[in-house]
Amino acid sequence: xxxxxxxxxSSTRTGKQPDHGAWFLVLPALIPILVLSVGxxxxxxxxxxxxxxxxxxxxxxxxxxxxxxxxLHDTLFWDSFRIGLLWAVGVTVPQFFLALGLALxxxxxxxxxxxxxxxxxxxxxxxxxxxxxxxxxxxNPDAGILNETIRNLGLGDGRDWLSGLSTALPxxxxxxxxxxxxxxxxxxxxxxxxxxxxxxxxxxxxxAGAWRRFRTVTWPALKPIALSITALNFIWNFNSFALxxxxxxxxxxxxxxxxxxFAYEEAFRYGQFGYAAAMGCVMVxxxxxxxxxxxxxxxxxxxxx
Amino acid sequence: MSxxxxxxxxxxxxxxxxxxxxFIAFPFAWLISTAFKPPRELAxxxxxxxxxxxxxxxxxxAFDQQPxxxxxxxxxxxxxxxxxxxxxIATPMAYVMARHRSRLSTAATGWVVVSQAFPFVLIIxxxxxxxxxxxxxNSLPGLIMVYVVWSLPFALWMLVGYVRAVPPELEEAAAxxxxxxxxxxxxxxxxxxxxxxxxxxxxxxxxxxNEFFFALVLLKTPExxxxxxxxxxxxxxxxxxxxxxLAAAAFLATIPSLVIFAIIQKRITGGMLxxxxxx
Numbered sequence: 001x002x003x004x005x006x007x008x009x010s011s012t013r014t015g016k017q018p019d020h021g022a023w024f025l026v027l028p029a030l031i032p033i034l035v036l037s038v039g040x041x042x043x044x045x046x047x048x049x050x051x052x053x054x055x056x057x058x059x060x061x062x063x064x065x066x067x068x069x070x071x072l073h074d075t076l077f078w079d080s081f082r083i084g085l086l087w088a089v090g091v092t093v094p095q096f097f098l099a100l101g102l103a104l105x106x107x108x109x110x111x112x113x114x115x116x117x118x119x120x121x122x123x124x125x126x127x128x129x130x131x132x133x134x135x136x137x138x139x140n141p142d143a144g145i146l147n148e149t150i151r152n153l154g155l156g157d158g159r160d161w162l163s164g165l166s167t168a169l170p171x172x173x174x175x176x177x178x179x180x181x182x183x184x185x186x187x188x189x190x191x192x193x194x195x196x197x198x199x200x201x202x203x204x205x206x207x208a209g210a211w212r213r214f215r216t217v218t219w220p221a222l223k224p225i226a227l228s229i230t231a232l233n234f235i236w237n238f239n240s241f242a243l244x245x246x247x248x249x250x251x252x253x254x255x256x257x258x259x260x261x262f263a264y265e266e267a268f269r270y271g272q273f274g275y276a277a278a279m280g281c282v283m284v285x286x287x288x289x290x291x292x293x294x295x296x297x298x299x300x301x302x303x304x305x
Numbered sequence: 306m307s308x309x310x311x312x313x314x315x316x317x318x319x320x321x322x323x324x325x326x327x328f329i330a331f332p333f334a335w336l337i338s339t340a341f342k343p344p345r346e347l348a349x350x351x352x353x354x355x356x357x358x359x360x361x362x363x364x365x366x367a368f369d370q371q372p373x374x375x376x377x378x379x380x381x382x383x384x385x386x387x388x389x390x391x392x393x394i395a396t397p398m399a400y401v402m403a404r405h406r407s408r409l410s411t412a413a414t415g416w417v418v419v420s421q422a423f424p425f426v427l428i429i430x431x432x433x434x435x436x437x438x439x440x441x442x443n444s445l446p447g448l449i450m451v452y453v454v455w456s457l458p459f460a461l462w463m464l465v466g467y468v469r470a471v472p473p474e475l476e477e478a479a480a481x482x483x484x485x486x487x488x489x490x491x492x493x494x495x496x497x498x499x500x501x502x503x504x505x506x507x508x509x510x511x512x513x514x515n516e517f518f519f520a521l522v523l524l525k526t527p528e529x530x531x532x533x534x535x536x537x538x539x540x541x542x543x544x545x546x547x548x549x550x551l552a553a554a555a556f557l558a559t560i561p562s563l564v565i566f567a568i569i570q571k572r573i574t575g576g577m578l579x580x581x582x583x584x
Contacts, residue, residue, distance in 0.1 A: 025397035025398060025400060025401045026397065026398045026401050026409060028393070028394035028397060028398070029394040029395050029397070029398035029457060029461070030398065032394065032450070032453060032454050032457070033416065033454060033457060036432065036435075036450060036451065036453075036454040037416075037420060037428070037454050037457075038416070039431075039435075040428050040431035040432045040435065041423060041427065041428060041431075043431035043434075043435075044427040044428060044430055044431045045427070047430060047431060052434075098325075101321065101325075102325050105318055105321055105322050105325070108318060110318060110319065110322060111319075112322065112326075113322075115326065116322055116325060116326055116329075118567070119326055119329050119330050120329060121563070121566050121567065121570055122329060122330070122333050122563065123329065124566065125511065125559070125562040125563050125565075125566035125567075126515070126559050126562060126563070127514070127515035127517070127532075127533050127536075127558060127559065127562060128515065128517055128533075129515075129517050129533040129534075129536050129537060129555075129558075130336075130533075130536065130555045130556075130558055130559050133336075133536065133539075133540075133551060133552070133555040134332050134333065134335070134336040134552075134555060135332055136540075137332075137335055137336060137339050137548060137551075137552055138331075138332050138335050140548065142348075142350055142352075143339070143347045143348070143349075143352050143548055144352070145331070145335045145352065145354070148351060148352050151351075178328070178329070178332070181329075210314075232421065235421065235422050236421075238424075239423075239424040239425065241425065241517075241518050242517040242518060242533070245517075245521075245537075246537060246540070259424075260424060260425070260426055263424070263426040264426060264518075264522075267426065267429075267430050268433075268522055273430050273434070276426060276430060277426075277427060277430050277431075279426065280423075280424050280426045280427030280430075281427065283424050283426075283427075284422070284423060284424060284427065287422070288422070291422075
């Protein structure tokens with residue numbers, strides 16, 4: 001401690017560059033990060049090129065690109081991948097627009113705003129497992145409120161949403177939207193509160209309507225936050241696991257088997273560590289490409305205007 | 306004055322806000338309603354919002370069917386230790402990152418971002434193998450280590466924001482007055498940072514309390530498992546669930562997170578902002 005503080009002192013007083021002493025402050029966090037995060041990541045990528053399996057007695061061997069070649073022909077994996085993309089886009093896009101609407105409302109001087117802000121915490125604070133359980137109760141074919149409401153409105157008998165081949169994916173997507181809306185709303189609201197109010201007033205005096213004020217004043221200020229939160233949401237959603245594990249466990253017939261569920265089963269049910277690691281690598285690669293295209297496209301779109 | 310919204314527009318805004326409130330609140334209301342319903346009402350084809358004959362039986366059944374208390378204790382130990390360790394080791398690093406611009410800070414910030422992007426499956430397999438070699442599978446200490454590292458990125462993100470909010474001039478003034486560096490840190494910086502430290506710790510606590518995937522993979526026996534994993538046991542193998550106890554247990558498991566979140570909500574959004582604006 002004395003050493004650390006002594007060196008930290010000299011670094012703040014003499015210049016901006018930390019000397020070696022700063023390392024003592026950094027090491028307690030840096031070592032766990034290297035050992036349990038950066039290390040495993042590299043190890044995981046390496047595993048993708050091996051035939052590692054659980055419970056094997058022979059030593060693990062390098063197999064080069066074999067896992068990736070197998071993956072290329074694994075139609076089940078690509079089905080799962082396609083479902084993962086559908087899910088990620090299906091959740092991220094409505095999430096963004098709903099959150100934007102709510103953030104704009106919460107930014108207005110409305111009564112009961114406090115209530116909305118308080119309630120909006122609920123999905124954020126809840127354990128994902130509980131969110132899944134809760135929506136299973138809502139979707140329950142007999143005791144669920146959704147079917148009961150449908151019956152009361154005279155729209156038929158309702159259905160078993162989570163086990164229907166055509167309804168399962170939309171049903172879990174709705175839960176995904178519900179669960180992720182608060183974070184997005186809070187991020188966008190923070191961005192809205194940073195937009196200059198005077199500009200708004202000036203635009204209004206110039207006769208700009210609400211839509212034009214939004215286009216010309218609010219949106220440009222909001223855009224960086226909107227970009228980063230949608231990009232993050234897309235990644236988080238694509239990698240999500242617990243919600244769908246609890247809601248459908250990938251069923252019915254694999255219609256909601258997200259890539260994470262697929263890789264989890266491959267690794268921890270069938271013990272195919274190497275193959276599952278290869279799936280992880282493919283997921284990272286494809287997602288990175290999609291995000292790069294999205295971000296570059298959006299940024300360029302902004303410059304042209 | 307120019308920004309005054311017309312009356313019909315205002316009414317529309319309230320209507321929209323109402324729709325949002327209903328959408329956000331109704332599943333949670335249904336969870337609570339189900340938790341207090343006797344089995345008879347859960348079996349009818351026409352469930353009601355308000356239980357006709359509210360009962361606590363589901364809560365008793367939930368505790369009988371699964372080791373909820375033990376699971377809650379496991380969750381508490383894991384979440385509390387992870388939060389404490391994360392904040393203790395992240396604070397010095399956040400201090401360095403906030404006060405010095407260096408390649409280290411840039412690399413750390415980069416890692417914070419990159420670590421968000423990687424699917425857990427790529428991390429969990431090697432972690433599983435590493436922890437297995439250390440005989441830390443199916444043990445809370447192993448899980449705690451994972452939680453610490455897993456909560457570090459966001460903890461650093463928040464803490465850097467909080468440290469930046471403490472003006473360096475204050476520290477410099479104390480130094481000019483002859484206070485030692487340690488003295489300055491303890492009596493000037495720490496008190497100003499304390500609310501931020503608490504908020505960060507509480508956030509790390511909730512993150513660990515709610516976490517499911519790592520716990521599912523790393524904890525094998527029921528007596529080691531945390532609350533979210535034990536909750537899934539209510540679902541049964543074929544997804545046939547005893548709805549009442551399931552709802553009761555799920556409701557109970559949510560209360561700690563909701564209470565803590567209500568306390569720190571403002572600080573979290575503030576922390577996110579501080580981190581976002583400055584970096």
